[in-house]
Amino acid sequence: MILAVDAMGGDKAPLEPCRGAIMACQMDSSLQVALVGDASKMSSFLDEAPAEVRKRIHLVHTDEFISMDESPSVSIRKKRNSSMRLAMEMVRVKDAEAVISAGNTGAIVAGGILVLGRIPGIDRPGLGVPIATLSSRVSLLLDVGATVRCKPINLTQFALMGSIYMKSLVGVSDPTVALLSNGEEDIKGDDVVLQAREMLKASSLNFVGYVEGKDVPLGTTDVVVCDGYTGNVLLKFGEGLGEGVMNLMKEEISKSFLPKVGLLFMLPMLKKLHYRFDYERHGGTPLLGVRGTVIKAHGRSRAKAICNALMVARDFVARRGVQTIEDELAKGGI
Template sequence: MLVDIALDAVGSDKAPEPEIKGAILACRELPVRIHLVGPSSELRDLLDEHLENEELPIVIHHASERIGMEEKAAQAYRSKKDSSMRVGLRLVHDRKCAGFVTAGNTGAAMATAKGVLGALPGVDRPALATPMPSSTGNPCVLLDVGANVDCKAHNLEQFAVMGEMYARSVLKIAHPRVGLLSIGEEETKGNDLTREAFPLLKALPIKFIGNVEGRDIFSGLADVIVCDGFVGNVALKTSEGVGRFVRDVLRESLTRTVTAKVGALLSRQAFNDFRRRLDYREYGGAQLLGVRGVCVIGHGSSNDRAIFNGIRVAYEFAHAGTNERIEQEFMRRPNRKPGQGEDDASDATIH
């Protein structure tokens, strides 16, 4: 049986070309039906051009508006009633699709998802979670990586629960190790937010290993690392920059020093493996945890491979029932303290 996935066809910087190609790749390799959302005539012409009479499970839903990268999240959500994001997320809300993928404006995607789908009971703010490569070969889930600039301690507590469930459901880790990102391992290290969050995470029924430092994101020490969206986004973008730097330096060094054909072939194979482990496009974007539906948000610079992997992540989340499990987890938790649940993160996003 095919799983229906809605795709914002006009979200990326070079849309809709990467979205069309990514949708075609996904339909060829995954048991999915793709619902392209955007200006129907433009999408139909480009789709016909790339398909060349090939029959694939791809349908088009018309949306007359698109949200630009520089637009304010809450304003775009309120004013653009027929945006590709809103139409696509409505398909998820109406259960016509099992998930939604976009490479558009992150803040607008979060605000629209929260407005159209609603937050899970017990979740004050959704969080963006993304897998990060580690030296062990197993990814580490980092969240929040950009949905919430400012957080309170109970937000980090909720992120820990959602991230732990992500690791169990999607990464198939039986007992994920959860760490709190700080500037030192000691419980007393950090700022007011991390010091206040530490005892909350420690009291959770999870395998909390305490504070971890930035270098531990890649060491394999933790399976889940929790932080606020400002810190997480800086860590994510810094990691991507370092990855590109190392990749470029390594390529230059290999080109200059390797001369023998056999050595060149082996070095090229090793380099390609290294590049894939660092390439964000292979991880398919960040999952927005805490909303009532699957929503994957990718880079604006996504190419067709990144779009394909975003669809793959949405399919895996829907297939695993991760959102439903997170909701059940929160339903089993004790009542929250007074004052929680009053946050409004519509404008507290990183674009």
């Protein structure tokens, strides 16, 4: 299986994408990775790779890339030789099974639509992120940035794709679906949310109504649906809160001796909690609704996260993720 990586995308490119590719190829001996970017910058980072691994990593040269602050639709159209666009073209012509990028989210979405096209029956794609919760359940939150402003039909289609994803690809037998709103009562929500609620109530999905922001970390439902603006704010708030709590703990521990002693006993538990909520463990998330496997990694991704994003791509391809969603939509949903 060949996977294409936008090696120039992300805050730590191309170093971390290169190292992530090495890690992934070490984990899976059947994997091949095409690193798309400036070969002169990437080649030195591959010197540390074992010979057996290095022969499965291919460099696709281009000196053009899309930065984080560029206009998404303009850049993906005009920069036809950018690392992101070329990686997506590889998927379109079947030279690669999937594309992974930690780059400009808007450009990834625009590229997915422009280069790969939408699945029939889907108006706008959505990014779904698995959220580790305080319960044993993992909730899928979508959208988190692909479609900033939504119509009721977009939210309904997100719910459908999220339910298909959780059932067919994660193994949840009858996924519950909820709309994120500003209250649990039926009268809450703006016009878009209210109309989406009525559409979902009339659907065959296991729709359980509204959830509030406080319910998301509690894991009260399998799929949480919202527009991309709200989802992105919620996701970034959660990341910031986690980092803030950790920094406060470090600050308090450094002030006196007793907390340091207590930390020794708490260390195993803290390591387990860190593993459970570590975004790098999930690596990346699929752009649902386009006719190709596109995995968006966090802009700050280091090698571990890129490696895990490659594993997400590998598994999504192996489980026929795109085809499964397309087939279920063609049957009228689930």
